[in-house]
Amino acid sequence: MADGSSLVEIRGLRFAYSGRTIFDGIDIDIRRGGVTAIMGPSGTGKTTLLRLIGGQEQPASGSVRVDGMEVSRLSRRQLYELRKRMGMLFQSGALLTDLSVFDNVAFPLREHTRLPEEMIRDLVLIKLQAVGLRGARDLMPAALSGGMARRVALARAIALDPMVIMYDEPFSGQDPISMGVLVKLIREINDALGMTTIIVSHDVHETAAIADYLYLLSEGRVVEHGTPDELQRAGSRWTRQFLNGLPDGPVPFHYPAPEFGVELLEPGSSR
Amino acid sequence: MRQSRALEIWVGAFVAAGLAALLMLAMKVSNITSYAQGDGYRISAAFENIGGLTVRAPVRIAGVRIGRVSDIQYDSESFQAVVTMRIDSRYDFLPADTSASILTDGLLGENYIGLEPGGEEETLGDGDRIEITQSALVLEKLIGQFLFSRSQGDDQ
Amino acid sequence: MIALTLQRMGRWALERLERLGRSNLFLLHVVPGLPGLLARPGLVVQQTFAIGVLSLPIVVVAGLFVGMVLALQLYNTMVDFGAEQSLGPVVALSLVRELGPVVTALLFAGRAGSALAAEIGLMKATEQLSSMEMMAVDPLRRIVAPRLAGGIISLPLLSAIFSAVGISGGFLVATGLLGVDSNAYWSQMRANVDLFDDLANGVIKSVVFGVVVTWIAVFEGYDAAPTSEGVARATTRTVVNSSLAVLGLDFILTALMFGDDT
Numbered sequence: 001m002a003d004g005s006s007l008v009e010i011r012g013l014r015f016a017y018s019g020r021t022i023f024d025g026i027d028i029d030i031r032r033g034g035v036t037a038i039m040g041p042s043g044t045g046k047t048t049l050l051r052l053i054g055g056q057e058q059p060a061s062g063s064v065r066v067d068g069m070e071v072s073r074l075s076r077r078q079l080y081e082l083r084k085r086m087g088m089l090f091q092s093g094a095l096l097t098d099l100s101v102f103d104n105v106a107f108p109l110r111e112h113t114r115l116p117e118e119m120i121r122d123l124v125l126i127k128l129q130a131v132g133l134r135g136a137r138d139l140m141p142a143a144l145s146g147g148m149a150r151r152v153a154l155a156r157a158i159a160l161d162p163m164v165i166m167y168d169e170p171f172s173g174q175d176p177i178s179m180g181v182l183v184k185l186i187r188e189i190n191d192a193l194g195m196t197t198i199i200v201s202h203d204v205h206e207t208a209a210i211a212d213y214l215y216l217l218s219e220g221r222v223v224e225h226g227t228p229d230e231l232q233r234a235g236s237r238w239t240r241q242f243l244n245g246l247p248d249g250p251v252p253f254h255y256p257a258p259e260f261g262v263e264l265l266e267p268g269s270s271r
Numbered sequence: 272m273r274q275s276r277a278l279e280i281w282v283g284a285f286v287a288a289g290l291a292a293l294l295m296l297a298m299k300v301s302n303i304t305s306y307a308q309g310d311g312y313r314i315s316a317a318f319e320n321i322g323g324l325t326v327r328a329p330v331r332i333a334g335v336r337i338g339r340v341s342d343i344q345y346d347s348e349s350f351q352a353v354v355t356m357r358i359d360s361r362y363d364f365l366p367a368d369t370s371a372s373i374l375t376d377g378l379l380g381e382n383y384i385g386l387e388p389g390g391e392e393e394t395l396g397d398g399d400r401i402e403i404t405q406s407a408l409v410l411e412k413l414i415g416q417f418l419f420s421r422s423q424g425d426d427q
Numbered sequence: 428m429i430a431l432t433l434q435r436m437g438r439w440a441l442e443r444l445e446r447l448g449r450s451n452l453f454l455l456h457v458v459p460g461l462p463g464l465l466a467r468p469g470l471v472v473q474q475t476f477a478i479g480v481l482s483l484p485i486v487v488v489a490g491l492f493v494g495m496v497l498a499l500q501l502y503n504t505m506v507d508f509g510a511e512q513s514l515g516p517v518v519a520l521s522l523v524r525e526l527g528p529v530v531t532a533l534l535f536a537g538r539a540g541s542a543l544a545a546e547i548g549l550m551k552a553t554e555q556l557s558s559m560e561m562m563a564v565d566p567l568r569r570i571v572a573p574r575l576a577g578g579i580i581s582l583p584l585l586s587a588i589f590s591a592v593g594i595s596g597g598f599l600v601a602t603g604l605l606g607v608d609s610n611a612y613w614s615q616m617r618a619n620v621d622l623f624d625d626l627a628n629g630v631i632k633s634v635v636f637g638v639v640v641t642w643i644a645v646f647e648g649y650d651a652a653p654t655s656e657g658v659a660r661a662t663t664r665t666v667v668n669s670s671l672a673v674l675g676l677d678f679i680l681t682a683l684m685f686g687d688d689t
């Protein structure tokens with residue numbers, strides 16, 4: 001699939017939230033036309049990484065280049081031009097609550113194109129049909145389940161047929177059937193429209209099934225990267241633990257903290 | 272975007288109501304009419320002392336408001352205050368020997384100019400000056416004069 | 428101990444200053460978006476509805492009662508001085524110069540300002556603003572600017588309606604209940620209320636209040652911490668800060684406008 005050149009190029013990226021280091025020098029290449037998956041334990045900063053690519057956060061050092069442009073150096077106008085060519089599915093869906101499902105999907109079309117209303121209607125219905133929610137077009141976001149809301153958000157993210165699309169946890173909250181449909185859909189959209197896809201997910205099997213390339217992040221670093229097959233076969237103990245979901249091993253399940261036993265014995269140390 | 276028609280009607284009605292309220296305040300509540308009738312004529316009068324008279328104070332004849340004070344200047348040659356009044360154009364019958372005095376509305380009310388018509392045939396026109404004037408009664412002066420005349424009376 | 432108190436006061440003052448600076452920057456970013464709204468009047472119409480039309484009931488009811496109470500109270504005092512003929516002008520001047528702009532702005536801060544802050548704050552907390560940014564739609568233009576415009580349009584109109592309703596309420600009480608001559612009520616009013624000195628200055632006040640209250644509301648909403656507590660604080664701050672701003676500005680404006688004459 002991938003034709004070799006990188007659409008997104010991250011070099012030596014460092015980033016911290018109010019003093020807490022999230023990324024400590026990472027290099028990532030997202031290949032043009034491919035599906036690249038970013039995986040890692042909860043709280044490692046996968047969402048943050050997507051926000052850095054979208055220019056919503058500024059790196060402390062290092063570079064994030066999208067289509068050859070250094071995101072943090074773009075002027076406001078250039079950044080907005082770039083974002084018109086990016087789609088992003090937020091982890092929470094982030095639908096506009098005062099607009100119906102239909103109007104939510106139509107929103108980017110109405111904001112950025114001068115298409116006649118009939119054409120917008122057709123486009124919106126096509127996208128909603130793809131995620132299986134054409135019948136729900138008149139519902140308000142409050143009347144949707146979490147999984148439905150995420151599918152509407154997906155339809156909205158692909159409404160403008162962007163150059164690159166970023167999915168933050170597209171599969172969470174989906175039943176097995178819609179999960180299967182979504183996995184197929186994401187792959188199909190990518191191939192049919194020649195998009196570049198970045199997918200953040202915890203669902204190892206589904207992600208491995210459609211991704212061309214995987215990055216595993218942990219504690220601010222890229223732990224391992226390669227095609228799914230390579231990682232399954234030749235991965236380290238860490239990788240195998242993560243990919244197979246084993247509770248014991250080098251991957252920490254806990255947020256960094258002092259030893260539990262020590263903390264329990266300390267009298268009234270916190271609060 | 273579907274209920275936008277009803278919405279637009281509501282907003283239109285709201286803006287209309289707001290403007291109507293402003294119009295009502297201007298027409299019924301404020302003195303816009305006295306600005307609107309800018310076609311009145313101006314006469315002036317010189318006073319020794321105008322007391323607390325201000326611009327826009329009423330000008331009355333027989334208690335009826337016929338105009339307003341439009342300007343107050345101090346003439347440094349005659350050492351007098353020159354008051355210009357705008358009189359509504361429908362009151363164009365003021366005899367040339369009309370006299371003007373500065374009076375007070377009630378004991379503590381605002382100052383106004385009271386006109387007293389004379390008997391001449393000729394009438395005042397735009398730019399004319401009223402010759403016979405009586406200054407404001409300044410309370411301190413009155414008391415001073417009163418005490419002075421009392422003491423003189425005692426002497427004799 | 429004293430040093431600590433001083434330090435706290437210093438920090439408090441610096442934080443205030445910093446917020447003030449940020450809110451100015453914020454306004455600076457929003458204002459360039461206002462002309463663009465001419466191309467999309469629908470957005471402003473929608474906000475004028477939410478902000479202005481929906482505030483109408485409370486403003487009309489409050490105006491009516493304030494006018495009626497004003498007439499009753501003033502009459503009782505004025506009749507002792509034989510000045511009840513001046514009831515009309517006194518009611519009208521109080522409303523047009525002070526109560527109309529100020530009370531409407533305070534009601535507006537409570538009714539519309541808090542709603543604006545909560546709405547924008549919640550949009551931020553639920554990542555709606557972020558997702559808009561990622562769709563290359565600037566929330567300052569798409570969300571904040573129309574609301575600012577709607578508020579600036581609505582408050583002066585609401586103030587005028589408040590004053591007009593109040594003067595009419597005063598008229599009802601004066602003539603119906605107190606037996607003041609209806610002609611005297613209106614004609615005395617016309618003789619004493621000046622178009623520019625009183626009415627226009629009142630309108631200027633309400634325009635200033637409209638800008639300030641809406642500005643505070645949208646800023647607090649946009650600046651809210653993206654949590655339910657953050658939104659709650661933003662709402663409270665909006666009502667408190669904008670009420671204080673209205674009262675403080677009212678004093679300054681009154682001193683500037685009505686200070687030198689009369």
Ligand SMILES: Nc1ncnc2c1ncn2[C@@H]1O[C@H](COP(=O)(O)OP(=O)(O)OP(=O)(O)O)[C@@H](O)[C@H]1O
Nearest residue numbers: 017018022040041042043044045046047048049091
């Ligand atoms: N606004 C913020 N301020 C401070 N810290 C933050 C902020 N947002 C996220 N963090 C911290 O940054 C880290 C990474 O957050 P992020 O949301 O990117 O994780 P994630 O990898 O997407 O996790 P998940 O898989 O659970 O979604 C977390 O530990 C979180 O505590």
Ligand SMILES: [Mg+2]
Nearest residue numbers: 046047091168
């Ligand atoms: Mg995340």
